[in-house]
Amino acid sequence: MSQLHIILPAKMDNLGNFIQSLSMCLKQHEMTAEQIPRVQLAVEEALVNIIRYAYEGQTGDIELRCGIADDQRFVIEILDSGVPFDVLTLPKPDLHCSIKDRKMGGLGVFFIQRMVDELLYRREGDKNVLTLFISRNNGCFSRSNQDMHAGA
Amino acid sequence: MEIDAKKEGQAVIIALTGRMDAVSAPQFDKTVDDFIEQGETRILIDFKTLEYISSAGLQSVLALAKRLEMISGTVLLSDLNGAVKEVFEISGFSSIFTIFDNLDAAKASI
Numbered sequence: 001m002s003q004l005h006i007i008l009p010a011k012m013d014n015l016g017n018f019i020q021s022l023s024m025c026l027k028q029h030e031m032t033a034e035q036i037p038r039v040q041l042a043v044e045e046a047l048v049n050i051i052r053y054a055y056e057g058q059t060g061d062i063e064l065r066c067g068i069a070d071d072q073r074f075v076i077e078i079l080d081s082g083v084p085f086d087v088l089t090l091p092k093p094d095l096h097c098s099i100k101d102r103k104m105g106g107l108g109v110f111f112i113q114r115m116v117d118e119l120l121y122r123r124e125g126d127k128n129v130l131t132l133f134i135s136r137n138n139g140c141f142s143r144s145n146q147d148m149h150a151g152a
Numbered sequence: 153m154e155i156d157a158k159k160e161g162q163a164v165i166i167a168l169t170g171r172m173d174a175v176s177a178p179q180f181d182k183t184v185d186d187f188i189e190q191g192e193t194r195i196l197i198d199f200k201t202l203e204y205i206s207s208a209g210l211q212s213v214l215a216l217a218k219r220l221e222m223i224s225g226t227v228l229l230s231d232l233n234g235a236v237k238e239v240f241e242i243s244g245f246s247s248i249f250t251i252f253d254n255l256d257a258a259k260a261s262i
Contacts, residue, residue, distance in 0.1 A: 015175050037204050037235035044206045048174045095244030099217045107207035107243055114242055 003028075004066040009059060010051045010080060018047055018064055022076070025066045029074055029136065039076070039134055042115035045108035046078050046087070046130055054082025054128070069133065073117065076132040085128055086121045087112060153202075155183050163194040163262050165255070169201040172209030180212045184219075193225030194262060198255045200231035205239050217249065226250075230258040 004025040008014040022043055026036050043064070050062050063079040093106035113119055118133040153176035154169040164187050172180065184195065195216065217227045230252040232240055240246045252258035 012175055015173065019173075034235075038238075040204065041206055041235070041239065044173055048206075048208065051174075096247070099214065099221055099248050102214060102248060104211050104214060105207075107210060111207055111239070111242070 003068070004064070007061050007063045010055055010062045010082075012048075012051055014062075015044065015047055015051070018062070019044060022064065022066060026074070029068065031074065031134075031136065035134065038115040039074075039132075042112045042132055043076060043078070045112050046132075049085070049087070049108055050078070050080045050082060050128075054080045054085065056083060072136065074134040074136055076134075078130045078132075079124075079127050081126050082128065084123050086123075087130065088119065088121050153179060155179060157183055157187070159192070160259070161262070163196050163259070164192045165196045165198060165259075167198040167201065171204040172202060172212070173204065173206045174208035177208040177212040180209070181215070184212075184216050188219060188223075188225075193220060193223055194228075195220065195225070196228045196230065196255070196258050196262070198230050198258075199236055200233070200255065202236050203234070205236045207243075210239065210243055210245060213245070213249075226262075228252065228258045228261065230255045 004021055006018065006021055008017060019040055023036060023040065026039055031039065047062060054060065060081055063077075065077040067075060069075040087109045090106070090109045093103065093110055112132070116132040117135050120131040122129050122131075153172050156167040156169070158165055166183065168180070170176070187195065197213070213227075213229075219225075220227050228250050231254050232251060240249075240251070252261065
C-alpha cells in the first residue's frame with residue numbers, strides 16, 4: 001500500500017518534515033482543500049504524542065507510511081517502538097466546562113478520532129502501530145457537492 | 153507562524169498568520185507572557201489569516217485565558233475561518249470563548 005515511507009527521529013524538529021511529506025502525498029491523491037488540514041491535524045496529534053511520551057526521554061524513531069488501501073480509502077500508518085500506548089483507551093475529554101475548569105490536554109487523541117473515518121491500534125512485536133483510514137470522498141465533501149448542485 | 157502584536161488603546165492585538173502547531177505555539181506563549189509581565193490584561197487575538205491550529209495551539213489559547221481570568225483580564229477572539237473554526241467548534245472552545253466575526257467588532261466591545 002505504501003507510496004510514502006519515511007523514518008525520522010522522534011523529535012519536534014521533524015514534525016514539519018513529516019507534515020510536508022504527508023501533504024504532498026495527500027495532494028497527489030487529490031484530497032480536497034477541506035480534507036487536507038483534517039488529516040494533517042490527526043497525524044500531527046499522533047506524532048506529537050509519540051515525540052512527547054513514547055520514548056520517555058530516550059531517543060527513538062517514528063515511521064510514517066501512506067498510500068491507498070485495498071478498499072480505495074487513503075490509509076496512514078504511524079509506527080514507533082516506544083512504550084505500549086493504545087490511543088483508543090483514552091476517555092473523551094469534557095468539552096463543555098468553563099475556562100477555569102477546562103483541563104489542559106486530552107484533545108489530541110480526540111481530534112485523531114474525529115478527523116478520520118476509522119482508527120485502529122495494534123501492538124506488533126515491540127511497535128505501536130496506529131492506522132488511520134480516510135475516505136477520499138467523505139461525507140463532508142459529498143455534502144458540499146450536493147449543496148452546490150442544489151444551488152445550481 | 154507569523155505573530156504581529158501591537159498595543160492599541162487599552163488592548164493588545166495579536167494577529168496570527170499561518171500554522172499554529174506544536175512547534176510554533178511556544179512562540180505565541182512567549183509573546184503573551186511578555187505582554188502580561190508588562191501589565192497588559194486585555195488581549196484580542198485576530199485569527200483572520202491563521203490557516204491551521206492543532207491541540208497545542210488550543211492549549212496555548214486556553215492557558216492564556218486561564219492566566220487572564222486569574223488577574224481579572226479578558227481575552228477576545230476574532231475572525232475564525234475554515235479549519236481553525238472547525239477545530240474550535242469540535243473541541244467545544246467556541247462555546248467557552250468570546251468570539252467576534254471580525255476584528256472591528258471585537259475592538260468595539262473593549
